[in-house]
Amino acid sequence: MQNNPNTTLITAKAPVNVSTHGGRAKCLQRLIRLELPVPTTVALSFDAVRQIAEGHLPDVSAIVEQFNKDTLLCVRPSSEDPDWGGPGAVLNIGMNEIRYAQLSNTLGHDAAAAIYSRFVQSYAINVARLDPDVFDEIPNDGSDSLLAMLQAYEEETDERFPQDPREQLAAVLGSMARAWDGTSARLLRQAKGAPADAGLGLVVQEMIPGFGKGECGSGVFQLVNTVTGLPQITGRYLSQSQGREALGAGSAALYLEKDERGPSLEELAPRAFEELKEDAALMRVKLREEMQIEFVIGSGKVHILDGVRVPRSSRATVRIAVRLAQDGIITPQEAVMRVEPNNLTELLHRQVNPESERDVVGSGIAASPGAATGRIVFNSADAQASAARREPCVLVRRETSPEDVRGMHAAAAVLTEKGGITSHAAVIGRGLGLPCIVGASAMRFDTKNQTITASDGRVLKAGDIVTIDGSSGEVLAGAPDMLEAALDDAFQSLMAWADAERDIGIRVNADTPEDAQTARNFDAQGIGLCRTEHMFFDPARLIVMREMIFAETSEGRAAVLARLLPMQRDDFTQLFRIMEGKPVCIRLFDPPLHEFLPTSRAGQRELAEALDIPVSDVTRRVEEMGEYNPMLGLRGVRLGVTVPEIYDMQARAIFEATLEASDKGDPVVPEIMIPLVSARREVELVKARLDAVASAVRSERGRDFDYRLGVMVETPRAALRANEIAPHSAFLSFGTNDLTQMTYGLSRDDAGRFMSAYIQKGVFPEDPFHVLDQDGVGELLKLGAERGRNGNPGITLSICGEHGGNPESIAFCREAGFDYVSCSPFRVPVARLAAAQLAINHKMGDQKSSLAQMLWKWRVRNRK
Ligand code: PEP
Ligand code: MG
Numbered sequence: 001m002q003n004n005p006n007t008t009l010i011t012a013k014a015p016v017n018v019s020t021h022g023g024r025a026k027c028l029q030r031l032i033r034l035e036l037p038v039p040t041t042v043a044l045s046f047d048a049v050r051q052i053a054e055g056h057l058p059d060v061s062a063i064v065e066q067f068n069k070d071t072l073l074c075v076r077p078s079s080e081d082p083d084w085g086g087p088g089a090v091l092n093i094g095m096n097e098i099r100y101a102q103l104s105n106t107l108g109h110d111a112a113a114a115i116y117s118r119f120v121q122s123y124a125i126n127v128a129r130l131d132p133d134v135f136d137e138i139p140n141d142g143s144d145s146l147l148a149m150l151q152a153y154e155e156e157t158d159e160r161f162p163q164d165p166r167e168q169l170a171a172v173l174g175s176m177a178r179a180w181d182g183t184s185a186r187l188l189r190q191a192k193g194a195p196a197d198a199g200l201g202l203v204v205q206e207m208i209p210g211f212g213k214g215e216c217g218s219g220v221f222q223l224v225n226t227v228t229g230l231p232q233i234t235g236r237y238l239s240q241s242q243g244r245e246a247l248g249a250g251s252a253a254l255y256l257e258k259d260e261r262g263p264s265l266e267e268l269a270p271r272a273f274e275e276l277k278e279d280a281a282l283m284r285v286k287l288r289e290e291m292q293i294e295f296v297i298g299s300g301k302v303h304i305l306d307g308v309r310v311p312r313s314s315r316a317t318v319r320i321a322v323r324l325a326q327d328g329i330i331t332p333q334e335a336v337m338r339v340e341p342n343n344l345t346e347l348l349h350r351q352v353n354p355e356s357e358r359d360v361v362g363s364g365i366a367a368s369p370g371a372a373t374g375r376i377v378f379n380s381a382d383a384q385a386s387a388a389r390r391e392p393c394v395l396v397r398r399e400t401s402p403e404d405v406r407g408m409h410a411a412a413a414v415l416t417e418k419g420g421i422t423s424h425a426a427v428i429g430r431g432l433g434l435p436c437i438v439g440a441s442a443m444r445f446d447t448k449n450q451t452i453t454a455s456d457g458r459v460l461k462a463g464d465i466v467t468i469d470g471s472s473g474e475v476l477a478g479a480p481d482m483l484e485a486a487l488d489d490a491f492q493s494l495m496a497w498a499d500a501e502r503d504i505g506i507r508v509n510a511d512t513p514e515d516a517q518t519a520r521n522f523d524a525q526g527i528g529l530c531r532t533e534h535m536f537f538d539p540a541r542l543i544v545m546r547e548m549i550f551a552e553t554s555e556g557r558a559a560v561l562a563r564l565l566p567m568q569r570d571d572f573t574q575l576f577r578i579m580e581g582k583p584v585c586i587r588l589f590d591p592p593l594h595e596f597l598p599t600s601r602a603g604q605r606e607l608a609e610a611l612d613i614p615v616s617d618v619t620r621r622v623e624e625m626g627e628y629n630p631m632l633g634l635r636g637v638r639l640g641v642t643v644p645e646i647y648d649m650q651a652r653a654i655f656e657a658t659l660e661a662s663d664k665g666d667p668v669v670p671e672i673m674i675p676l677v678s679a680r681r682e683v684e685l686v687k688a689r690l691d692a693v694a695s696a697v698r699s700e701r702g703r704d705f706d707y708r709l710g711v712m713v714e715t716p717r718a719a720l721r722a723n724e725i726a727p728h729s730a731f732l733s734f735g736t737n738d739l740t741q742m743t744y745g746l747s748r749d750d751a752g753r754f755m756s757a758y759i760q761k762g763v764f765p766e767d768p769f770h771v772l773d774q775d776g777v778g779e780l781l782k783l784g785a786e787r788g789r790n791g792n793p794g795i796t797l798s799i800c801g802e803h804g805g806n807p808e809s810i811a812f813c814r815e816a817g818f819d820y821v822s823c824s825p826f827r828v829p830v831a832r833l834a835a836a837q838l839a840i841n842h843k844m845g846d847q848k849s850s851l852a853q854m855l856w857k858w859r860v861r862n863r864k
Contacts (some may be wrong), residue, residue: 006048007058009066010041012202020045022201024080027287027307034286036279036304039206042066043078046199053177054292060170070099071206072115073165075172077180078201079338079756083310084189086200087179088128090172091243092119092207094165100146103209111211111240112318113146118242120149120161123168127175130156130469169204176202183330205305214299215269219246221256221276222292222310223284229312229319229490233257233277237265240811244294275302283307288329290320313354314346319778319803321489325497332497333840339494341834343809345471345527346371346827347486349433352469356481361454361466364440365752366473367421368429369826372412373467376460378450380407394466396452398445399749400425402595405537408434413468415452415475417445420752421735422769422802428534430802430824431515434468439752443475457573487521494528495829496524498836501843504813505820507583509800511535513571516578518825523832527575528733528822529673531799532650533591536564537569543610545596550611554645561649568653569660576661576668585671585733585800585822586654589646591633594625631738631747636676636712640686651690656699658705671708673733678717683709683728692740710796714738719784726791733822734781736801736809740768743777774801774812785816798822807834814838 008014010025018026025043032038044052052058061246067073073093074152077086077669103112124130134156138148153161159620180200189198203601214233219237224230238246238263243811246253255264266273274293279302283291287307294306312320323665325335352358358740374392380403383663386393395411397404399418408414408428414437416425417439428834429436441814444453458477460466467476508519509526512535513809516527541564548560575584597618604622608615629632640647651672674686682739687709689698698704709728711860713719714735722732741748748769758764772778781799788795797818803809805827813821814835823831 004551006045006051007063008043008045010038011045016041018080019049021035022080022084022199022307024078024306025201025203028203028205028550029332030287031283031304031307034282036282037302038304039208039584040067040071041203041205043530044202044204046201046648048147048179049173049180049200049202052173052515054179057091057170057173060166060523064166064169067206070094070102072099072209073169074205074207075176076170076203076205076306077176078203079189079194080198081192081194083192084194084198085185085192086776087176087185088122088126089243090119090122090176092115092116092122093168093172094207096161096163096165096168098163106211107209109143110141111209113143114141114240115209115242115739117146117149120146120153120602123161123172124149124153124156128157128172129175130151150434160783170177170644173202173204175791176200195220199814207242208303208305210295210296210298211240212299213814215272215297216240216299217246218242218244218294218296219253219256219265219281220292220294220333220647222290223277223280224310224312224316224596226311226316227313227686228324229316231323232859237268237297242296259593269300272297272302274298279304284324285329288324288334289323291507310504314343317343317486318347318486318494319490322493326493331848333501335494336498336501336833336836337840339833341830341837342831344491344829345826346698347491348829349435349471351471351483352467352476353481353483358469358474359477360457360474360478361456361460361477362440362443362452362475363441363473364437364468364475365419365421367419367423367424367426367438368414368432368434368436369471370433370435370471370485371434371467371471371482373465373482374412376450376452376464376466377411378462379406380404380410382462383410384406390400394468396445397445399423400428402533402537402654403542404592405534405541406607408432413437413470415440415466415468417441417443418752419749420755420769422740422748424749427737427802427824429513430472430826431509433518435468437468437470437473437475440475441753445520464862491829495832498534498833501836502832503839503842504810504818504835505798506828506835507585507798507800507822508828509822509824510575513574513578515825516575519828520578520826524582524825524826524828526585527579528585528804530586530819531590532568532571532583532586533589535568541567542596543607546607547611548646549593549596549625550613550618554780557643558648561645564658565649565653568650569657570672571740572657573653573660576637576657576670581666581668583669585673585710585731586650587673587675588640590636592625592627592630592633593639593643594622594627597622597625597788611809623802631741631749637674637682637686638676640689642672644686644689644692647686648689648693649694654696655694655705655707656701658707659697659701659703662705669706669708671710671731673710673712673731674734676738677711678715678721680721680724683711683725687728706838712800713784713788714801715742716780719780720787722784722788723791726788726795727789729792731793731796731798732784734784734787734797734801735768736772736777736781736799736803739801740773740777740782740803740853743773744768745781759771769802771806772809772812774808778812781812782816785818796820807831807837810834811838 016029021043074091076089173209217239220235225232236246238249238253290310291307292310296303321335321338324330354373374394375394383395392412394413414436416438452460507526508524509529551557604618608618708730710731711729712735798820800822804821805823
């Protein structure tokens, strides 16, 4: 049999490989090499199983002859990656009336009946494909129940239960091979990243009965806790059992180590327990992984049937990888490669405990991860009042506008009816690390009467307690149990190792000192985008902004803006100080001005009062400023050109803050970025004014400073004309939110309504606001980068749209030679890890793990 590549007796030297026989077969060979007590096992290759599925069985007698006569067998799946699944194991093959009589003599009636009934049931369900209900009424013990099962089998199939072990084995192999080929199994594994032609291997193994005289039983054993990854002997053991029955046995099962909660294997069979502990430790070192052992104790003797990677939570994944590296078992580089970047997201936020009950009342787009519980409020004022009472609340809006930012600051989570992944609520939510669900359009939002109606008819009112799970996009009624964020020492070590490998910069999109502080905590290398308009929504500033909008002349506007100057200067000074010399890129004012005007009658009355003008003047001005397409209207640099006083004030605030922050520490060199540019002349005009303000500040203060001026490339024209824009810019930063919007002609605030239909129908493979469209928008990025470099060879290139934190976009930007990516604060660690993995992969020449496969895995995770 050793010479047959398709059916191979597993020995230390037999030709068994993961790529031909699957992970389980290879793992068993490793255990045999470690001289662990593994029962005799034969591996069937992917080819053999493929042929079986086509009706060509291997020589079943030859397989059976590898085992002692009368040995019972089991068959388990062995796919290349255990995550891809496979058909369930079938145990006790070979059981028939003769064996039953023999085992009744040697092990006793009950044990023989237990083994035979388990086989009949499993064969009936997995091979004869009978409905499991057939056995529901039959109790699972004793010879009466065995007879009832055999009878039920014969009634349903009109056949006697097969008695020939060879016939049984052939039927089991055939059914497992065909199950792998079934459509649902295929779709399921492809969704987990398996290639379309992924193969299945099978292992046929000698059964060690966990039944009989002396201490007999089975269990699972591992050295770490599955949730925390910390050292802790974990698992269960059940006397007189087999397979993984101990795990489902509740209080009947024993703990492994001595435990106050109940009896343990350590007390019952101390030698077996010690042996298992040593075996698990050996496997950890030699297999370079935390392994879960499936074991049987047969008359006091330990047998190891299988070893699988310990199943683990995200935080355990990090802890296990780091401990293996700290113990010198794997290298830090390998530890970095073992954690999927998107897994980190779960560590950075509170999560709904996976073990708690979920009462789902609605769902939408998972726009900002993490979970929070609070009472429903329907407006920002109520959110602030709730925060003042120290009562967590969930802000519910149809959609949010800049006016809601203060409410978002006060809320624990946000839920909106409208919007997509780059809508206002989503962007601000991610920036604040606030769990957020947008586009929950299947729920009915009645903001006037302050209710939301779930699709099952339940009505939620203001004050009701809900939980927003921004990681899954589900709205839950009540307050389920939570898991806290885990930025522990293991996380910090992993991040430090990642940074040592990384070759692309990671900055953060941070608008406020709090964001900047979060970014420092996550070790961002600077601020890549500070959206300054968010600084104007504080109530004290909002009123000044409104006054400025109502001023009739340039001088009038400048005079009002002078009142905002000290506040802006203070904002920037704080940012510079927090970032301690790391670059800070400040984007000049971007949104259309009318976003600052009140839309409600009451708000307009309040403004009229504050400005001491008739309310009709306010209403007229609001109407005058309305635009059909505000996102394509008077915003960004267009305001800079036509209402230059705003940029003048901001430039002065930046320069004065530069000098203030440079008083202590190294000189600050601010970066100033112009939004929504589409023509070179826009840059020239703004640059001339900024230079004039800089000169004025220099001469007033008698001190010198530098600044870097850059352009945000977020219109297709800016990308196309980058060669003529670049000579006036120290850097180009691609704003892929607007660039995606304008390339597709697709509103980022409204696309959520039909995006899922578009994806379902295969028009778009993914939401392009979520996953960078490398074909279209990506081409503009490449073209803009190339033309930008032609126009200014030393130019710095970056991306600062929401795509910046997405591992696939980072791969794209790294390939295109960008200097850095900038992303929301809580994406920074994900981006650092993804960038490190790309660099390591590159260094390894794509040998050990193919880049395409890595990106595919990221994409699959990202979609979940
Ligand atoms: C962008 O458009 O990509 C961007 C970063 O700017 P904003 O999201 O503020 O429009
Ligand atoms: Mg933009």
